[in-house]
Amino acid sequence: MKTKFLKTVLPAIVLMLAVASAFAFKNVEGKALLAPEIGWVNLEGSPCEVPVMCDNNPALNVICKTIVNNQVHQAFGKPFPGSMSCITVLYRMPMN
Structure with a gap:
């Protein structure tokens, strides 16, 4: 039961984490140019x-x-x- 739940939910969690981190670091890219x-x-x-x-x-x-x-x-x-x-x-x- 636990293995089946992890196999279905874990990819969705990883995808959400990747999307959230991409938006979280979007502002950092522009700030590096100001120096x-x-x-x-x-x-x-x-x-x-x-x-x-x-x-x-x-x-x-x-x-x-x-x-x-x-x-x-x-x-x-x-x-x-x-x-x-x-x-x-x-x-x-x-x-x-």
């Missing part, structure tokens, strides 16, 4: 010159900036590694 990123300051005549730690999370709403030679400059990210242009808008890292 600290190196921003670069474009100085006159020297694009992507000074590295700055920034974040690529647009929910922070504070543009990543730094002071170079007593002037405030906005830091930009590279669209892909190895790029020579820094045009991606980055945001200031949250203070912990």
Whole structure:
């Protein structure tokens, strides 16, 4: 009796567990893309010159900036590694 019950119910339980875990981890996939990123300051005549730690999370709403030679400059990210242009808008890292 017990074996027959387990043979019929166990596959249904495993299937429900698989579906529930797939939906439970759906949000984790998107959050992995938001991470600290190196921003670069474009100085006159020297694009992507000074590295700055920034974040690529647009929910922070504070543009990543730094002071170079007593002037405030906005830091930009590279669209892909190895790029020579820094045009991606980055945001200031949250203070912990």
